[in-house]
Amino acid sequence: MLVLGSLVAAALCVLAFARWLPADGERYRAYQAAGACPAAASAQVRAETDCRSSWQYTVEKTVVKDSGRSTTYRADLKDGTSWRGAVEFGDPGPLLETLHQGDEVTGTVWRRTIVALAKDGVRQNTSDAPRDELQMNAAIGLVAGLLAVLTFVFGAVRLINGRAVAPLTWNPYGRRMLITIASVCLGVGLVAVWTRIPWMTVPAVVVPVVACVAVVMYRSLGRGGVRGA
Known part of the structure; x- marks a missing residue:
């Protein structure tokens, strides 16, 4: 079972680095390169063109929990027609926590998705x-990869x-490993995000650490004569 589990973890690692990471990188670059949609463009053109459009919405309700x-940061919106929908946020500020029912907000839409709200x-x-x-x-992919190594060795x-x-x-x-x-993967990943250093730095730091x-702990426990369990 441990060897089988290691294969699953290894597959997840490969998917993270071969598919998930490149796809997220390409999506971000496409978003940054997208310009504003032409003012006279129809709704169909806006939907089919890789550009950013602005729409007016009315706030029906906000949830800051x-x-x-568990956390929930959400705004329920409607437009001037019959559309109603909800957008989720990662945190309450700076805008969501100031919104109230009936407020008018401007939504930025890209690829048929509301990616930002703005007001005043x-x-x-x-x-x-x-x-x-x-x-x-990269950090999450490394968690899977290193767990694959650990479980394969144990198995x-x-x-x-x-x-x-x-x-x-x-x-x-x-348990300690x-x-x-x-801790090391997620800690280094967060620091890398905050400092904006390239993602390649994460595996370059995490793997040696x-x-x-692993070696120091193995030798220490070996000298201590820990029994198999």
């Missing part, structure tokens, strides 16, 4: 807006020996 474990000079991207955050794509040891062999056991080595992998921790 942050209960710790205050603008906020929706959750559907393309973002240049490929660092987190191979069990297949060869018929049982876990210390210190290659879930407790404490496997799982925490290390998740996790490898060093």
Whole structure:
């Protein structure tokens, strides 16, 4: 089962780097390159052309809910006809938390999706807006890849020996490595997003750090004589 799980994790890693990351990068570049739609363009032309259009919407309701474990940041909108819809946000500010029922807002639409709302000079991207955050794509892909390595090693040891062999056991080595992998990958990914350094930096930092921790921890537990579990 561990070897099978490692193959699944490896497949997810490949998909993250081969499909998800390039697709998000291309979508962001296309969005940045898209100009404003011609003022006289019809609704059909606007929908079929890769350009940004502006539409007026009326706020029907906003939901700003942050209960710790679950958060909801949403605006329910309608236009001048019969269309009604909702847009989600990643946080309440700077615009969403100031909106009230009946407010008029300007929505930026790209590829038939509302990617931003604005009112009185205050603008906020929706959750559907393309973002240049490929660092987190890489970080999540690395979580899957490193878990694939970890579970493959554990599974191979069990297949060869018929049982876990210390210190290659879930407790404490496997558990600690799982925490290390998740913490290092996501931590480096977030720092990379905040500092705007290229996404390639994430694997260049994460892989050596996790490898060093794995070796040091393996040797430390080996000297401690941890029994297989």
